[in-house]
Structures are given as structure tokens and as C-alpha cells.
Amino acid sequence: MLSNGARFYNDHAHPEYSTPECTRLRELVAQDKAGERILAECVRRRNRKISPEREVRLYKNNTDFVGHSYGCHDNYLMSRSVPWDRLVAEVVPFLVTRQIFAGAGKLGIEGEGSVGQPGIFQISQRADFFSVLVSIDTMNRRPIVNTRDEPHADPGKYRRFHVILGDSNMSEFATAMKIGTMSLVLELIEKREAPQLEIAQPIDATKSISRDQTFDWIIELKDGRKISAIDVQRMYLGKALKFCDRSNPDTEWVLTEWEKILNDLDVEIMRCVDRIDWVAKKFLLNTFQESEHLDWSDPWLQSIDLEYHNISWDQGLHAELVRQNQMRRILSEDEIKNAVFNPPETTRAYFRGRAVARFNPQIQSIHWDEVVFGQDAYQYRVSFNHASREEGVERLNATIRDAKSYDDLLDRLAALDRAE
Secondary structure: OOOOOOEEEEEOOEEEEEOOOOOOHHHHHHHHHHHHHHHHHHHHHHHHOOOHHHOOOOEOOOEOOOOOEOOOOEEEEEEOOOOHHHHHHHHHHHHHHOHHHHOOOEEOOEEOOEEOOOOOEEOOOOHHHEEEEEEOOOOOOEEEEEOOOOOOOOOOOEEEEEEOOOOOOOOHHHHHHHHHHHHHHHHHHHOOOOOOOOEOOHHHHHHHHHHOOOOOOEEEEOOOOEEEHHHHHHHHHHHHHHHOOOOOHHHHHHHHHHHHHHHHHHHOHHHHOOOOHHHHHHHHHHHHHHHHOOOOOOHHHHHHHHHOOEOOOOOOHHHHHHHOOOOOOOOOHHHHHHHHHOOOOOOOHHHHHHHHHHHHHHEEEEEOOEEEEEEOOEEEEEEOOOOOOOHHHHHHHHHHHHOOOHHHHHHHHHHHHHHO
């Protein structure tokens, strides 16, 4: 656990960064970018200690181009009252089509453990790797809807909706849209206001949208109608414009940008070159391929694809686009630097992060929903069976914010226990 409330660990032989829990969209994007900066600093320090020919590079992508994929998971706390079957039915059309603005793009077609046509450009890195509609798996026979459900809060009230279909985005805008639109769709589902449509073959549609070289993205519904992915997204947008709370600044921003990006994609994809990862990557690949007179199956182009995701500010191609003001930003550098060291103040991540920053020697164990302090034979357990913005979280956060020392923290926590 890090002092910004995030978690950084080894997951099946690759490094994984999990942002802290956030209630504000801008804050979540900042924490995601903070993860890149933290890991890039780890790489810099590692490389300083080894010979140049053994330099380490770290890529924020989803494929090794030889049949293996690793995910970018987004997670949402939602009401337990929504029946699971209804949640699946109403979220699938959105998830299958979200890639048109949230895809990271890649060269080649893959499958689990296999490699196909290397010269085909896709809009999604993950689309090749899904083969079932619903299951618990995340590494084999991956599902469009994953059943993993660990809310780390009151399970009687809350469900954790665990999305494994998304790509790893470099674009701040794409990250914000990926998370922001999904959040609004879950709000619609909770309100029983989501669009009612069913895709005939969701697995096939996920792949066909990603591989469509015309960018028309036409899919078939269960009732036989043909419809574009843009129109599916417009159906969800129309409902969100009508039923979601527009007094929230995050909601208003997402709705405005959602409409703009769909309109731009409908007219000309290159209108989105400053916002969408797959479009920016395609522009780079097109430019390089034409200037070097390369065939689309040339491995050189695949290396360009990979370097787009290099998290090094000095080496990454996305970083170069940002430096040249060719990618739209929604954050300032100060916001990202602040997120490197500071946790969100409206969730339990604040208590967890401040505990690491201030009282790390006294921590015996720490998890998403628990911190155990201990010194000598004495042990004090703090559990976070709360969602965000609940009184219990606010009281705990205020306690660690105001504590003047470790002993003072324990006294304040004991006083909280007595009050409850």
C-alpha cells in the first residue's frame, strides 16, 4: 500500500498498480496517471543500478503480441438491489460498444496462446481475448461480464461491479470517458432506465467492432435489426441525458463530451486524434508507414505500437504527443504530482494512505478494508466496512488527519469506538 492510498504489487509476474477508491472522476484520472509516474520512477531507480544493456522498460498496454493478454480492470460500487440477470442484460450492449472511444488500438489479431494476421489494425487490444458472456475467470475463457464481487463494504448494500473488458488507456480523456460513461450506465441500470436491446452474438460483435477496417461498426441485434456501435452508444447517451443527475459537474462533463465524441466519430475518425488512443496510434502508424514505405505486417510498426505505451516521459510516444500539445489533457501537472503523494479525501483511501505516510512502522498488516496497528504486544484493528461519504469514513479520516502522534491516534480511535 502506498501513501496515496493505492496498491502496487506483483501479479502473476507483471507489476500491477491499483488506484485508491475515488468519488470524483477527475481525481480518479489523476490517480491513474500518478500510477504511471510512480512506476516510471521505480524503473528509473532500477536502471540506475544496472548496466545499460539490461535496461528495464515498462509498458502500460494489454498484449505481448504473441497470444498473451493482461487486463486493465475498472471497478464500481453499486447497489446490491439490482438483480444480477438484469444487470448483465442491460450492461452488455454498452460494454461491447464502449471500445469505439475507449479502445487503445493495436496491430495484429491474436487469441489465447495464438497469433493470427499481423497487419490488421484493431481499435481494441483486449477484444481478441474474450470467449464467453459471463463467468468468474479473468485469465482463461474470459467473459464480457465478470462475476467477481468483493465490495470491501457492506455486502448487503453494495455490489462491486468488476469490468475486465477495457483497454489500458494512455489518454487522460479516454480514461475519463471510459470510467465516466460506465458509471452513468450503472446509474441508469439502478434507476431501471437503461436501453432495452440485445446483441445477437456479443462475443463475435466485440471482435468484429474491433477489427472493422471501415469503422462502420455494424452489428446485429437479437431481433434481426442491424445497428451501428455509435447508435448503440447514442441510445445510452439519450437515456443518460434524460435521467442522470446533471447537477453533478462530473456528470455534466461526461454527457457533453460523450455527445461530442460520438458525433466526431460518426463524421471522421481523425477528428478524435487528440482524444482517443486508438485514433492517435493509427495516425502515428499511418504516418510512419507512409514515410518509410513499410508493409502493414512489418514488425517495425508493431514496435511503434508498443512504444506508444511506454510510461517513460522521455521515451514514450504518447508522452511525446502530449509534449507537442497534440493530445488533449484534462489534468494539470500539479494535479498528477499531488496524486502521487496524497490520497482522495472522500473515501477510506485517505485513512489508509495517511496511515502509511505517518505511521508505517506501527502497521502490522494493511488491506483495502483494514489496517492493523501494533507495537510490542498491543494490537489495534481498524476496519473499513463503509462506502465513500458515509459518516464512519468521515470520522475515521478526520481522526487520522487531526492526530498529533501515534499515541494520540490510538486515543482518538478508542474514543470513536466508545462513542459508537
